[in-house]
Amino acid sequence: MKNFINWFDDRLPIFSVIKHSTTEYPAPKNLNYWWNFGSLALICLVTQILTGLFLAMHYKPDAATAFDSIQHIMRDVEWGWLLRYVHMVGAHFFFIVVYIHIFRGLYFGSYKQPREVLWGLGVVILFLMILTAFMGYVLPWGQMSYWGATVITNLLSVIPLVGDNVVVWLWGGYSVGDPTLNRFFALHFLMPFVIVGVVFLHLWALHHKGSNNPKGIDLKKETDWIPFHPYYTIKDTFGLGVYFIFFLGMVFYAPNILGHTDNYIPANPMVTPSHIVPEWYFLPFYAILRAIPSKLIGVVAMVAAILILFALPWLDRSKVRAATFRPIYKQMFWIFLINCFVLGWVGANPPEGMYVLIGRVATVLYFAFFLLLPVVSRFEKTKPVPTSL
Amino acid sequence: MKKALLLIALFAGIVAAQPAPTYAAGDGAVPPEMEWSFRGFNPEWDVEQIFRGYKVATQVCMACHSFKYIKHRDLMKLGFSEEQVASLADEMGLGLDDKLISALTTEAALMSYGTEIPDLSLMNMARPHGADYLHALLVGYEEAPEGVSVPAGKHYNKYFPGHVIAMPKPLTMDGQVEYPEGSKVEPTVDQMAKDVSAFIEWTGEPILVKRKTLGVYVLLYLLIFTILSYMLMKSIWSDVKKK
Numbered sequence A: 001m002k003n004f005i006n007w008f009d010d011r012l013p014i015f016s017v018i019k020h021s022t023t024e025y026p027a028p029k030n031l032n033y034w035w036n037f038g039s040l041a042l043i044c045l046v047t048q049i050l051t052g053l054f055l056a057m058h059y060k061p062d063a064a065t066a067f068d069s070i071q072h073i074m075r076d077v078e079w080g081w082l083l084r085y086v087h088m089v090g091a092h093f094f095f096i097v098v099y100i101h102i103f104r105g106l107y108f109g110s111y112k113q114p115r116e117v118l119w120g121l122g123v124v125i126l127f128l129m130i131l132t133a134f135m136g137y138v139l140p141w142g143q144m145s146y147w148g149a150t151v152i153t154n155l156l157s158v159i160p161l162v163g164d165n166v167v168v169w170l171w172g173g174y175s176v177g178d179p180t181l182n183r184f185f186a187l188h189f190l191m192p193f194v195i196v197g198v199v200f201l202h203l204w205a206l207h208h209k210g211s212n213n214p215k216g217i218d219l220k221k222e223t224d225w226i227p228f229h230p231y232y233t234i235k236d237t238f239g240l241g242v243y244f245i246f247f248l249g250m251v252f253y254a255p256n257i258l259g260h261t262d263n264y265i266p267a268n269p270m271v272t273p274s275h276i277v278p279e280w281y282f283l284p285f286y287a288i289l290r291a292i293p294s295k296l297i298g299v300v301a302m303v304a305a306i307l308i309l310f311a312l313p314w315l316d317r318s319k320v321r322a323a324t325f326r327p328i329y330k331q332m333f334w335i336f337l338i339n340c341f342v343l344g345w346v347g348a349n350p351p352e353g354m355y356v357l358i359g360r361v362a363t364v365l366y367f368a369f370f371l372l373l374p375v376v377s378r379f380e381k382t383k384p385v386p387t388s389l
Numbered sequence B: 001m002k003k004a005l006l007l008i009a010l011f012a013g014i015v016a017a018q019p020a021p022t023y024a025a026g027d028g029a030v031p032p033e034m035e036w037s038f039r040g041f042n043p044e045w046d047v048e049q050i051f052r053g054y055k056v057a058t059q060v061c062m063a064c065h066s067f068k069y070i071k072h073r074d075l076m077k078l079g080f081s082e083e084q085v086a087s088l089a090d091e092m093g094l095g096l097d098d099k100l101i102s103a104l105t106t107e108a109a110l111m112s113y114g115t116e117i118p119d120l121s122l123m124n125m126a127r128p129h130g131a132d133y134l135h136a137l138l139v140g141y142e143e144a145p146e147g148v149s150v151p152a153g154k155h156y157n158k159y160f161p162g163h164v165i166a167m168p169k170p171l172t173m174d175g176q177v178e179y180p181e182g183s184k185v186e187p188t189v190d191q192m193a194k195d196v197s198a199f200i201e202w203t204g205e206p207i208l209v210k211r212k213t214l215g216v217y218v219l220l221y222l223l224i225f226t227i228l229s230y231m232l233m234k235s236i237w238s239d240v241k242k243k
């Protein structure tokens, strides 16, 4: 066996690559629990793909039968209810995990040199996740599926000149309907595998330059590093246990709590729900969209809210990574985080009265974080940074 | 640590803020919270209650509403024997595997009530407050307050969003449905409303009790797994010098 492995590895070094990049992979010895969320995100992705695959074996992507097929899964398929709830709650938790993962990067300056590409690939993943989840939410073909899809796809009509044609092309008709559902299913099946590809690049970039650490410093001393296995494999295992207690707790006790009850009403093009609310993970972006009176500029701002993350490594000029040593950036970080929650809250409420004003202020604050960084990072007096752990 | 707590608090706040938009002005009153056997830590189906609710559903509601995801055979999962269920189906002129479809057609409903009549199987999942709302709706008919005009053929209901509902009060008097012999309760309007709400909770998610009971074992297993991995982690990490 050993001989065979050596023979094979000599021709295709699959075993040594695995060994090199998992067990032997050197990691800083002081990573805290916020570093658990990367491996958790990977588990989320695998969970979604596995449960999604089995759901797809019973789901029918047809406007006439989609809603019923979900009930077929819930009632008649062995363990179908568990598959569906894990997939559904899994989507929520995937976003919770990834958002924490992103804010970890923001706090400890993981986006900075030499990890700009790693960060950028992460933003690509976020973007693909948003598309995937949006299309997945359409599949149960409930009222929110239908009207959410209508509202969001309609946004493309703001594209100058060809907007209306683009929307008709995307729908495959003159409104969201059977052809839309069909293609969304095909894309929702495909996209996670595209995400797997980008995740692979993300990890490649990570292993090329190594992990950042809570101090945000370049580690030069040999003793600052420990092998990934067994230290971080066991720490990730423990983290996974804690995560699963929350995740499966939700699956078994409150699977529908984050969802909208209207999605248990079959899609009905004749009846518009009184409030069309997207899933919570889109709410901050939705709030930015609605904060701006011009639809065109609103859409641009919403997309820019994600795109601007790509520019972050160059907007922030500070050589110091971790917010721990950056008194002003640290304040900005917390304001930015709280502001994201405020945007989410505004997005959940109808665009009337005080919500309009708060939404506008919060939108300005969102972009101000990025636009102030080039100035702040120049003049900020950082605290002394240690040279090793 | 303090910051982690702050984060969790913020997240909890957002979750709590979520259903808020459902109750904007003009919506129905918030239904009072009732006791249900399927809620709480030790959930179970009250089979007798569900059976009484089945009587109300089939004898009253099905004049207009369907339960298209339910067939008589499904009742066997609650512990009824095949003969019992077959004879219940037979009383309605149905087979074991026939869905509970109302005789009222969509066209007839549109003619008589000016609206489509929703299927009731998933009703508790499709409304905020689930069974509480359903019960409240069924007993929430009252005289329209001064100054509120109710169009002909419509009715005033305190809990219905918008207050004007096309459904005539379905449960009108005590004893409307005959309860099985030996029932512990009388078929008052309130009781019938409760029982049919419990039935609809079951039709909405027949696996609800199984899900929660199984959850206990899953979480216990996870707890043990997590504690063991914590201990293992501590021992593996004990040779790493701190800072």
Ligand code: HEM
Pocket: A045, A048, A049, A050, A051, A052, A053, A055, A056, A059, A070, A084, A087, A088, A091, A094, A129, A132, A133, A134, A136, A137, A138, A139, A140, A188, A189, A192, A193, A195
């Ligand atoms: C990035 C990973 C994924 C995310 C974030 C995601 C997200 C979602 C969401 C939000 C829903 C709607 C949940 C509901 O209300 O039922 C959904 C449904 C669905 N997804 Fe995914 N999904 C992912 C991966 C996959 C994969 C890989 C497949 C198939 C190979 C898949 C197949 C399905 C199917 C069949 C449904 C409809 C059934 C249902 O509604 O439960 N998903 N997905």
